[in-house]
Amino acid sequence: MNLTEEVRLYGLIGDPVAGSRSPWIHNTVFNELGLKAAYLAFHVEPTRLGASIAGFRAIGMGGFNITIPHKQTVIGHLDGLDPFAEKLGAVNTVAVTPEGLIGYNTDGPGLVSVLRRQIGPIEDKKVLILGAGGAARGIAGSLMYNGVKEVGICNRTWTKADALIRDLEIFGKAYIVDREDFKNYDLVINTTSVGMYPFEDATPVDVKYLKPDAYVCDIVYKPRRTRLIREAEATGHKVVFGIDMLIEQAVLAEQIWFSLSDEQVDRARTLLQTELMKALQPTEGEKK
Numbered sequence: 001m002n003l004t005e006e007v008r009l010y011g012l013i014g015d016p017v018a019g020s021r022s023p024w025i026h027n028t029v030f031n032e033l034g035l036k037a038a039y040l041a042f043h044v045e046p047t048r049l050g051a052s053i054a055g056f057r058a059i060g061m062g063g064f065n066i067t068i069p070h071k072q073t074v075i076g077h078l079d080g081l082d083p084f085a086e087k088l089g090a091v092n093t094v095a096v097t098p099e100g101l102i103g104y105n106t107d108g109p110g111l112v113s114v115l116r117r118q119i120g121p122i123e124d125k126k127v128l129i130l131g132a133g134g135a136a137r138g139i140a141g142s143l144m145y146n147g148v149k150e151v152g153i154c155n156r157t158w159t160k161a162d163a164l165i166r167d168l169e170i171f172g173k174a175y176i177v178d179r180e181d182f183k184n185y186d187l188v189i190n191t192t193s194v195g196m197y198p199f200e201d202a203t204p205v206d207v208k209y210l211k212p213d214a215y216v217c218d219i220v221y222k223p224r225r226t227r228l229i230r231e232a233e234a235t236g237h238k239v240v241f242g243i244d245m246l247i248e249q250a251v252l253a254e255q256i257w258f259s260l261s262d263e264q265v266d267r268a269r270t271l272l273q274t275e276l277m278k279a280l281q282p283t284e285g286e287k288k
Helices: 022-033 046-059 073-077 083-088 107-119 134-145 158-170 179-184 227-234 242-258 262-283
Strands: 008-014 037-043 063-066 093-097 100-104 126-130 150-154 187-190 215-218 239-241
Touching: 008 022, 008 046, 022 037, 022 242, 022 262, 046 073, 063 242, 073 100, 083 100, 083 107, 083 134, 093 242, 107 134, 107 187, 107 215, 107 239, 107 242, 126 134, 134 150, 134 158, 150 158, 150 179, 215 227, 227 239, 239 242, 242 262
Parallel strands: 008 037, 008 063, 126 150, 126 187, 187 215, 215 239
Antiparallel strands: 063 093, 093 100
């Protein structure tokens, strides 16, 4: 869409933002749905965050996304938070409303939405999280916020796992899990970068240690079919792809900004599934 006075601006702020797929993803949906909007990426260093937010207010942006390293520090520049973002203490989506700038977090909720559609109710599930970084925090917090039966954390550095569990206490009790207890979990989610292109030969866990009927999810989306996913499929596990979480995070942000109808949401998901599969195909690593 050509930039005119009728087009409202949306964007991403982070440091760095080079290589982000967010502009392509959101502009693809904007064009498909006929929304008078355009999306750009803005490289904002930490010392310029406040000035940038003030500038966004001044020019009347429609909304924006937040990526590293600003997901927590941006909160001090906003006028309000939705309940989950407030509890998590991290924001990745900001809406411009009559009440001011309101922060949301669609990272974990994006995956929860995907899980509910693909595997059904999650409240009776015991979930094992592989990793203890920022992605693990957002996903574990969202799962606990939505009432899963239990969350276990496994990380190669015990101190990081312990620190994450303490961070999650606001949501409830999580547990450090050793390999011999993996078989007790109904859903296993890899939140690490292990298996990400160009290191497709790596895997965060040998599937032989998992419960035979456990669901396996890998948030890595490049390649789409990681070694973990391939080995899980080969041994009869049902799998959830990282690309679905990527898409859902974006669609949830657009629902916040535009109050999309169910039909528009379905169109956006279908389009992004098709187009992202094409975009990722050259480096899929699926010939292995």
